[in-house]
Each structure stands twice: as structure tokens, then as C-alpha cells.
Amino acid sequence: MAKDTRLAIVIPCFNEAKLIQSTTDRLLEVLTDLEKKEKIYNNSYLLLIDDGSSDETWLEIAKAIARNPYKIKGIKFSANFGNQKALLAGMLKAKEIGCSAVVTIDADLQQDETKIEEFINKYDEGYKIVFGIRNDRKTDGFFKKITALMFYKLMSLNGIKIPKNHSDYRLVSKEVIDILEQFKESELFLRSFFHEIGFSKTSVNFDVKPRKVGKSKFSVFSLLALAANGITSYSVVPLKAIFVLGLLSMIFGLVTGLGAVIAKLFYHNSTVGWLEAVIITSFFGGLQVFCVGIVAEYLGQIFIEVKRRPRYLIEEEIK
Ligand code: UDP
Ligand code: MG
Numbered sequence: 001m002a003k004d005t006r007l008a009i010v011i012p013c014f015n016e017a018k019l020i021q022s023t024t025d026r027l028l029e030v031l032t033d034l035e036k037k038e039k040i041y042n043n044s045y046l047l048l049i050d051d052g053s054s055d056e057t058w059l060e061i062a063k064a065i066a067r068n069p070y071k072i073k074g075i076k077f078s079a080n081f082g083n084q085k086a087l088l089a090g091m092l093k094a095k096e097i098g099c100s101a102v103v104t105i106d107a108d109l110q111q112d113e114t115k116i117e118e119f120i121n122k123y124d125e126g127y128k129i130v131f132g133i134r135n136d137r138k139t140d141g142f143f144k145k146i147t148a149l150m151f152y153k154l155m156s157l158n159g160i161k162i163p164k165n166h167s168d169y170r171l172v173s174k175e176v177i178d179i180l181e182q183f184k185e186s187e188l189f190l191r192s193f194f195h196e197i198g199f200s201k202t203s204v205n206f207d208v209k210p211r212k213v214g215k216s217k218f219s220v221f222s223l224l225a226l227a228a229n230g231i232t233s234y235s236v237v238p239l240k241a242i243f244v245l246g247l248l249s250m251i252f253g254l255v256t257g258l259g260a261v262i263a264k265l266f267y268h269n270s271t272v273g274w275l276e277a278v279i280i281t282s283f284f285g286g287l288q289v290f291c292v293g294i295v296a297e298y299l300g301q302i303f304i305e306v307k308r309r310p311r312y313l314i315e316e317e318i319k
Pocket of ligand 2 (some may be wrong): 110
């Protein structure tokens with residue numbers, strides 16, 4: 001029955017001290033409203049993960065918990081492990097504490113929190129995964145729009161299925177977290193993971209709001225790392241592409257080489273001049289380093305995975 005649903009709202013927080021109070025207040029309102037409507041049970045809660053913030057985020061989380069000890073819980077990472085790890089830790093911890101479903105949402109509440117009710121409705125209809133899909137990218141800057149477009153194109157070229165315009169705002173049921181727990185890899189790309197594992201899925205559309213306080217916590221570097229991880233953790237198409245590229249350039253090399261030898265031997269004419277030589281060697285030199293770079297990305301992934309280090313370290317916890 002719907003009102004038996006114990007909902008956990010998981011919120012990753014990195015240097016969000018100024019937002020913690022308003023965000024927790026607002027999300028508690030959402031929980032109370034859903035409890036009143038008997039859509040969820042009154043033991044539902046918020047779980048905040050401090051992803052190694054250098055500001056007073058943890059202090060603010062502790063204060064919020066002191067104000068609402070039964071409704072808010074918190075985990076503090078020992079260092080900044082990134083938002084994917086914070087989400088992962090949050091979902092696994094929510095399962096350990098106990099829940100029927102988890103909704104993950106950003107601390108800045110850019111994602112429309114009123115839609116959580118629709119997530120729950122879909123969950124009640126029997127869906128195990130509900131993706132929040134943003135209606136547009138109005139709040140993104142030019143750079144983010146372009147890179148996002150390139151990212152989706154690259155993902156589809158690599159045969160990776162990923163819900164478009166979905167950014168970690170989603171509901172997953174406890175059964176799905178049981179599956180997530182079995183995936184021990186370090187660099188798990190959650191958006192692809194939840195799309196690939198099956199289960200009944202649906203989506204809910206929402207409008208993105210501008211960030212109220214502070215700036216985006218993702219640097220260009222961390223966005224690129226996320227994109228590279230998205231590809232290398234779900235596809236080996238780039239490696240196969242290198243094979244094809246190598247084969248094509250070998251055929252090209254053979255044909256042009258043979259042509260040059262024939263021209264020299266029979267016609268005493270060397271057609272390849274200095275300029276062509278420079279262009280060809282620098283192009284193929286660049287191509288080789290680029291391909292080695294792709295292989296290195298996979299090597300890096302293997303290096304990280306093979307060591308089986310903990311994915312994140314929890315320094316403190318308030319349950
Ligand atoms: N975040 C995190 N660790 C990080 C970077 C971000 O936990 O290393 C959190 C951040 O506090 C926020 C969410 O991830 O709750 C999304 O970040 P942000 O709003 O900065 O991203 P954007 O809206 O620009 O995609
Ligand atoms: Mg944001």
C-alpha cells in the first residue's frame with residue numbers, strides 16, 4: 001500500500017553550507033505533504049552526504065539534524081570523492097537504514113522538488129525506476145549546452161543508451177538498490193547503470209530552476225572526467241574504432257608507399273615533396289598519440305578498478 005512507502009531523499013552536498021537550511025526545510029515540507037496525503041509513511045527521511053566540503057556544510061547538516069533528529073540523517077566523507085560517489089553512498093546507506101525507495105536530488109534544488117509526488121505516483125503504479133527529465137537547458141551556459149550535446153552524441157555513437165537530459169534526479173526502488181549493491185566497480189556511471197539494468201522504468205518531466213546560491217560545483221575538468229568515465233565504463237567501441245582506423249591507415253600507407261616506389265623506380269620521379277611529408281607524418285603522428293590516449297583512458301580505468309580500493313571513506317555519520 002502506498003502509505004507504507006518509506007521514502008529516503010538522498011542529497012549530495014559539496015560546499016553547500018549556505019543552502020542546507022533552506023533545502024532541508026523545503027524538502028521536509030515535501031515529505032510532510034506526502035505523508036499527509038498518505039502517499040508515504042511518516043518514517044520517511046532526508047539523508048545528506050557531505051562530499052568532503054571545505055566550508056561549514058557538515059556543521060549545517062549537524063544543525064539541521066539537531067532540529068529534526070527523526071527526519072534527517074547525515075554522512076560525512078573524509079574527502080571529496082565526487083558527486084557520483086556521494087549518490088552511491090547515499091543510496092547504499094538508505095538501504096542499510098531502511099527504505100522502500102530513494103529519490104536523489106541536488107542540494108541546490110534546481111530540480112523541481114514538487115515532482116517527487118509524481119515520482120511516488122509512478123512508483124505506486126509499479127515502476128521501479130523513475131527518471132527526472134529536464135524540459136530544456138535554459139539555465140545552462142553556452143559551454144555546458146554544447147558539451148552536453150557533444151556528450152549525448154558521443155554516447156550514442158558508442159552504443160551507450162542513456163536517458164537524454166537526465167541528470168541524477170530520479171527515484172529507484174529498494175530492489176534496484178539491491179542490484180546496485182552487487183556492482184562493486186569503482187567508476188560506476190549511474191545514469192547508464194540505471195538505464196542498462198532493466199526493470200520497469202518511466203520518466204517525469206520537470207523545469208530546471210536557476211541556482212539560488214553559489215556556483216555550479218562541477219569544474220570543466222570534472223565534467224570531462226565524468227564524460228570520459230561515462231564512455232569507458234560502458235563501451236569498448238573506441239578501442240574497436242582504433243583497430244579500424246589502424247587498418248585503414250595501414251592500407252593508405254601501403255598504397256601511397258607503393259605508388260612512391262613505382263614512381264621512383266620506373267619514372268625516376270619522386271612525387272612526395274617536403275610539404276606532403278610534413279603533413280602526412282604530423283597527421284599520423286598526432287593520430288597515433290590520440291589513439292594511445294584512448295587506450296590510456298581504459299588502462300587508467302583498469303588501474304583504478306584492479307586495486308579495489310574503497311570507493312569512498314565515511315568519516316562520520318549521524319543516523
Ligand atoms: N556535488 C558533490 N560533489 C562534487 C560536486 C558536486 O556532491 O564534487 C553535489 C552538489 O553539492 C550538488 C550536486 O552535486 O548537490 C550537483 O552539483 P551542482 O549543482 O554544482 O551541478 P550542476 O547543477 O551545475 O550540474
Ligand atoms: Mg545545480
